[in-house]
Amino acid sequence: MKKIKNREFIFSCSTNAFQIEGGRNLGGRTDSIWDEFTKRNFKIPPVGSAEREINSIEIAADFFHKYKTDANIMKNLGLNGFIYNMDWTRIFPKNSTYINPEGLKWHIDMFETMVNNGIKPIPIIFHWDTPMWAEIQGGWENPSILDWFRNYCKVIFKYLGRYTDMWFVNDENSTFTLSAYLSDYMPPAKNNPTAFAKAIHHLNLSAAIAKQEFDIAKKEGYLDKDALLGIDHDWSPAIPLDPKDVNDLKAVEDYNEWFLDFWLDPNLKGTYPEFFYKWIEENNIDFKIKESDMDLLKNNTLDFVGWNYYRPCFVSSFDKDLSNIKLKKKTETFFVKKFKVLFPENGVRYTDWNWIIDPSMLEPGAKIISKKYDNKPMMIVENGLGDFDNKSEDMIIDEKRIEFLKEHIEAVLKAKENGVNFIGYSMWTYCDIFSPSGGYRKDYGLVSVDFNSPIRERKPKLSYVWYKKVIASNGKDLSINIDELKKQLEEELIQWDLFKK
Ligand code: BGP
Numbered sequence: 001m002k003k004i005k006n007r008e009f010i011f012s013c014s015t016n017a018f019q020i021e022g023g024r025n026l027g028g029r030t031d032s033i034w035d036e037f038t039k040r041n042f043k044i045p046p047v048g049s050a051e052r053e054i055n056s057i058e059i060a061a062d063f064f065h066k067y068k069t070d071a072n073i074m075k076n077l078g079l080n081g082f083i084y085n086m087d088w089t090r091i092f093p094k095n096s097t098y099i100n101p102e103g104l105k106w107h108i109d110m111f112e113t114m115v116n117n118g119i120k121p122i123p124i125i126f127h128w129d130t131p132m133w134a135e136i137q138g139g140w141e142n143p144s145i146l147d148w149f150r151n152y153c154k155v156i157f158k159y160l161g162r163y164t165d166m167w168f169v170n171d172e173n174s175t176f177t178l179s180a181y182l183s184d185y186m187p188p189a190k191n192n193p194t195a196f197a198k199a200i201h202h203l204n205l206s207a208a209i210a211k212q213e214f215d216i217a218k219k220e221g222y223l224d225k226d227a228l229l230g231i232d233h234d235w236s237p238a239i240p241l242d243p244k245d246v247n248d249l250k251a252v253e254d255y256n257e258w259f260l261d262f263w264l265d266p267n268l269k270g271t272y273p274e275f276f277y278k279w280i281e282e283n284n285i286d287f288k289i290k291e292s293d294m295d296l297l298k299n300n301t302l303d304f305v306g307w308n309y310y311r312p313c314f315v316s317s318f319d320k321d322l323s324n325i326k327l328k329k330k331t332e333t334f335f336v337k338k339f340k341v342l343f344p345e346n347g348v349r350y351t352d353w354n355w356i357i358d359p360s361m362l363e364p365g366a367k368i369i370s371k372k373y374d375n376k377p378m379m380i381v382e383n384g385l386g387d388f389d390n391k392s393e394d395m396i397i398d399e400k401r402i403e404f405l406k407e408h409i410e411a412v413l414k415a416k417e418n419g420v421n422f423i424g425y426s427m428w429t430y431c432d433i434f435s436p437s438g439g440y441r442k443d444y445g446l447v448s449v450d451f452n453s454p455i456r457e458r459k460p461k462l463s464y465v466w467y468k469k470v471i472a473s474n475g476k477d478l479s480i481n482i483d484e485l486k487k488q489l490e491e492e493l494i495q496w497d498l499f500k501k
Contacts (some may be wrong), residue, residue, distance in 0.1 A: 001234060002120070004080075004118065004120035004139055004164070007080060008423075009422065009423060009425075009474070009475065010379075010423065011036040011470065011474075011475070012080060012081030012424055012426035013083070013121075013144050013429060013430035014082075014083035014085075014381055015082075015083070015433060016084075016124075016127050016171070017085055017086055017087035017090070017127070018032065018034040018035075018087065018129045018428075019434040020063040020434070021062075021063045021087065022059035022063065022065070023059075023065065024057060026064065027064070027090065027102040027103055027310065028089075028090075028101070028102040028103055029090045029093050029100070029103060030131070030132065031089070031132045032087070032089040032130060032131050033130045033132060033133075033188055034057060035057065035132070036131045036187065037189070038055065041054045042054055043438070045103055047394075047441075048388065050353045050438070050442075052437055052438070053438055053439025053441050053442075054439060055434065055439040056441055057434050059486070061431055061432065061449045062455075063105070067499060069499060070176055071117040071119065072117070072499050073460075073498050074114070074119050074430065075117040077446070078471040078472055079425065080120060080471065081119065081120045081166070082122065083122040083124060083381055084122065084124065085102075086125055086127075086156070088126060088129065088134075090103035090106065091107065091152065091156065092148075092151075093133075095148075096104060096148030096151050096152075096371075097151060104155070105283045107159075108159060111164070112163065114163070115164075120164055120166065120175070122164060122168070122426075123160065123164065123168070124170070124232060124381075125165075125168070125173070125174070126149075126169065126203075128172075130187075130188070134190055139199075140181075140202045141190075141195050141198040141199055141202070145202055145206070146202060146209055146318045148183075149279070151493055153210045154213050154217075158217065158222045161223035165223070165224040165228065166424075167214070167227065167229045168229070168231065168306050168479070169229060169231060169267075169302070170232065171308075172232065172233065172308060173204070174233060174259065175234055177199050177200045178196075181199045182233075182335065192500040193335070194285050194287055197285045198287050201287070201289060204266040204267055207257050207266075207299065207300075208296045208297050211302060214229045228450055229302055229304060230302050230303070230304025230310055231264065231268065231306065232308065233306065233308065234307075234308035234310070234382070235309075236259070236311055236312050237364065238251075238256060238312065238315040239312050239313070239314050240314075240315060241314050241316040241320070242316070246318070250317065251315050251316055251317045251338060251340075254336070254443075256368075257273055258334065260368070261322045263274060263460035264372075266297050267302045268301055268373045268376070270298030271297070272289070279336065300433075303377070304377050304378075305373055305376050305378045305379075306378075307366070307381065308380075308383070308428075309354040309382075309383050309386070309408065310355060310382070311358060312358050314342050315337075316340050316342060317338075317340075318337045318338055325344055326345040326356060328343040328345045328348070328350055329343045329354050330343075351385060351387055352387060353386050353438060355438070360411075362408060362412065362415065367420060368419045370421060375420070378421055378423065379422065379425070380408075380412055380422070380425045380426060381426050382427075382429075383405070383408050383426075383428060384404070384405070384427050384429055384444045385401040385404040385405070385444065386437075386442040386444050387400060387442070389432075389461065390493070391443070391450070394493075395486065395489055395493070396448050396461040397461075397462045398443075398462055399480075399482065401463045402462060402466045402480055403465065403480070405466070405470075406478050410478060412425050427467070428444055429444045429445055430445060430446060430449055431447040431448070431458060432445035432449040432451075433445070446467055447459065447461065447463040447464055448461055458490065460496065461489075462482075462489055464492070465485050465489050466480065466485055
């Protein structure tokens with residue numbers, strides 16, 4: 001088994017099983033909560049509207065059948081790494097002990113194919129997609145899930161540990177628990193504070209258990225001694241609406257406690273911020289955190305920080321008068337009434353999906369994380385532009401995406417130069433996939449996927465040739481010359497053979 005050499009800095013792409021893979025009832029697999037949710041809530045808004053589309057993930061981009069094609073495309077791109085959010089249900093489709101041989105073999109074949117194409121697979125063990133057999137027993141509210149999860153970790157470290165020395169355990173516990181336990185936007189749609197507290201606590205414990213099994217697997221020789229296990233978090237660094245208003249500055253501090261410390265301290269320090277205990281008490285949350293749990297967290301902290309940076313956010317004090325501020329969209333409040341997240345119209349750039357575009361907080365945010373967590377190795381795990389790409393054209397000229405990626409990669413490399421321990425950048429995402437907020441109409445890929453074609457044909461966009469150049473120059477050449485890039489895309493398309501379709 002050839003090892004992918006360790007590099008000083010890796011350029012990667014990230015993706016997620018339930019959004020790309022398809023094959024949802026093939027290869028011995030059964031339903032997860034995202035299969036059940038998308039079937040039950042199927043909804044297609046009018047063409048071209050930036051509204052939530054909940055579509056079938058039965059086939060998605062059909063990575064399940066096309067991963068060899070995709071490995072060819074990634075090799076041609078020169079990709080160093082491929083972050084893959086794994087599917088627990090494909091390996092454990094029935095219960096916590098029965099291992100589906102086809103599901104395990106699919107992962108072994110896929111990881112092996114990536115390594116044989118010079119690409120380091122970087123697995124993320126859990127990304128929101130609880131198996132239905134676990135959910136009907138209470139899912140993340142049930143402490144037994146920790147035993148089920150331990151078994152899942154044991155098996156994947158044993159059979160997949162040989163392919164990579166970089167792993168993450170959970171992806172965006174915040175988005176998952178806030179959208180699925182404190183709201184009904186995502187499955188299991190509990191919308192209940194006690195369910196939220198139980199789910200986030202058990203997810204934090206699951207990372208400590210993964211670390212225990214990670215260390216055992218190292219001793220047993222299934223993993224390299226210097227393999228890294230990290231936690232991946234989506235934090236939008238806060239900008240005070242009025243930097244001269246002390247109440248807004250205080251609101252930024254409160255916001256960062258709830259959107260940074262609360263999500264990373266448990267697995268990087270083994271502690272909860274004090275206010276979490278207070279929140280449980282003040283809101284009669286029916287849940288007690290055991291001392292032994294905190295010992296488990298403390299004794300099994302992680303050594304690697306993944307950060308999903310899409311955008312910053314603007315924050316004001318909760319009771320600030322906003323009547324004279326022109327807003328782009330509705331202000332968001334949180335369950336602690338200490339701050340408001342708002343979207344000023346003037347002087348702020350937005351995507352067509354109303355996400356703020358602003359790389360300026362990436363470097364300062366990276367320095368905050370680096371200082372808080374002893375400058376542990378860090379990687380940008382997700383960063384990308386969700387857009388309405390014009391996919392009907394022969395050449396897909398996604399200039400806005402190139403601009404977006406350039407600005408953010410520049411900020412990452414600048415932070416690295418200034419001492420932040422960045423060891424990689426992974427863009428979201430390799431190819432067009434199912435988006436939780438935009439279905440198949442919200443494009444993020446360097447490679448387009450034709451969702452009307454039964455073979456889900458792949459085709460490179462302009463951003464593909466630009467990222468290829470960035471990787472080839474190891475981040476030295478981020479220049480954008482559209483005519484030059486168009487010529488390169490033309491050449492790419494001419495040699496785009498059957499093994500890449
Ligand atoms: C992150 C998720 C990814 C991806 C991304 C873009 O929170 O980890 O799975 O979906 O957001 O979000 P969306 O596709 O809703 O625009």
